[in-house]
Amino acid sequence: MPELPEVEALAQFLREHAVGAVVGRVDVAALSAVKTFDPPVNALSGRDVISAGRWGKFLGMECDGLWLITHLSRGGWLRWIDEPSQIPPKPGGKSPLALRVHFFTPEGLTPAFDLTEAGTKKRLAVYIVDDPKKVPGIARLGPDALEVTEDQFGEILHGASQRIKTAIVDQSLIAGIGNAYSDEILHTAKISPFANTKTMSAETISTLFEAMRSVLTDAVGRSVGQDAARLKGEKRSGMRVHARTGLPCPVCGDTVREVSYAERSFQYCPTCQTGGKVLADRRMSRLLK
Numbered sequence: 001m002p003e004l005p006e007v008e009a010l011a012q013f014l015r016e017h018a019v020g021a022v023v024g025r026v027d028v029a030a031l032s033a034v035k036t037f038d039p040p041v042n043a044l045s046g047r048d049v050i051s052a053g054r055w056g057k058f059l060g061m062e063c064d065g066l067w068l069i070t071h072l073s074r075g076g077w078l079r080w081i082d083e084p085s086q087i088p089p090k091p092g093g094k095s096p097l098a099l100r101v102h103f104f105t106p107e108g109l110t111p112a113f114d115l116t117e118a119g120t121k122k123r124l125a126v127y128i129v130d131d132p133k134k135v136p137g138i139a140r141l142g143p144d145a146l147e148v149t150e151d152q153f154g155e156i157l158h159g160a161s162q163r164i165k166t167a168i169v170d171q172s173l174i175a176g177i178g179n180a181y182s183d184e185i186l187h188t189a190k191i192s193p194f195a196n197t198k199t200m201s202a203e204t205i206s207t208l209f210e211a212m213r214s215v216l217t218d219a220v221g222r223s224v225g226q227d228a229a230r231l232k233g234e235k236r237s238g239m240r241v242h243a244r245t246g247l248p249c250p251v252c253g254d255t256v257r258e259v260s261y262a263e264r265s266f267q268y269c270p271t272c273q274t275g276g277k278v279l280a281d282r283r284m285s286r287l288l289k
Contacts, residue, residue: 001074004145004176005219006231007054010078012224014052014061017080017111021049023063024102024110029089033098033115036127043128044068044101053140056175057240058180061101066128068101069135070115073123077116080228084112098124141175148174153212154205157197164200164208165193165266179214180235183242183266185215187251193259193266241267255279 002010023044028034034041047064054060059078060069072078072195089097096116103111118126127135143152156174159165168174169182177185186193189211191204200208203229219238226234237242240250245258245267259281270276 001057001178001180002077002231003050003178003181004054004216005181005223006235007057007059007176008220008221009128009226010059010228011052011054011232013066013078013080013228014059014113015062018049018061018103018113019051021103021111023047023049024104024112025088026102027088028098029068029091029093029095029100029119030098030122031091032122033117033124034126035279036129039066039128039130040133040176041099041126041128049103053132055132055135056141056144056171057178058132058135058138060132066130067132069127069129069132069138070099071125071126071137072115075121076124077118077232078228079114079116081112081114082109083166084110086113098122099126140172142171142173143175145174145176145212146220150206152207153209155203157200157205157208161196161198163193164191164197167217168212169196177214179264179266180238180239180242181215182217183268184238184240185212187241187249187269187272188215190272192279193268194274194279233265241269243267 020247026041026044028041044063044066048231050062050064052061058069058071060067096118097114098117099115100112129135132138157167160173165182169175169179189208191208222234222238223231241256244256246258249256249269252271254269255265255268257278258265259279260269
């Protein structure tokens with residue numbers, strides 16, 4: 001899933017490539033992806049692209065009074081095309097394409113970007129609104145992970161009273177962090193994913209806050225300026241524990257372990273984070289019964 005650093009990089013990519021262009025035709029290939037109907041998608045056509053922005057993990061492009069907002073969910077992505085096909089895609093096909101936005105640039109070029117979604121679970125969402133806050137998911141967001149103060153952060157965590165892994169991926173508490181970067185943040189802070197927010201000391205919260213800022217700032221720095229096609233690889237290359245089950249921890253050399261749930265999993269280092277204790281894996285526990 002694209003998280004804060006990748007979405008920020010995509011917003012910057014749109015600022016550099018789309019701002020100043022005029023929206024041409026908008027092709028909808030997956031009708032289920034469009035969550036609003038008034039104004040219609042074709043209301044974007046003919047409008048100047050003014051800016052691009054990010055709200056948590058939501059990406060938006062401002063088109064002269066209207067916003068195209070998307071949440072890429074787990075399998076979504078934005079792909080820039082310098083010379084797109086001018087043949088409209090057929091809605092309802094098996095292609096990963098959900099939406100294509102064509103442009104006319106001041107230089108006379110006609111590029112486009114595709115919003116695509118891999119996999120069978122179609123969760124990518126597109127909204128056309130005159131105010132980003134009219135998108136329900138944006139309206140529910142907590143403070144941004146790179147804008148929240150340390151005092152606010154501590155108040156939010158103490159008020160949550162739940163496992164820290166669950167709390168920092170809850171977008172209504174802190175916006176922008178997902179499964180991957182939460183693994184990296186907790187590993188950097190040397191905190192167990194199962195630590196309870198209610199009992200965390202001020203010192204631990206301060207350490208976690210600094211780790212959050214450090215991990216995300218570093219990831220944004222590595223991501224912004226990258227071509228959209230290279231962002232996924234850049235994200236993977238910077239991971240120390242996430243998606244590295246069975247590999248050695250780059251800090252202490254212990255084996256990176258995994259806890260699995262129905263649709264997702266997380267990774268951690270026992271030596272760095274849990275005092276050597278291996279956390280219970282619910283999936284393995286069920287298999288052994």
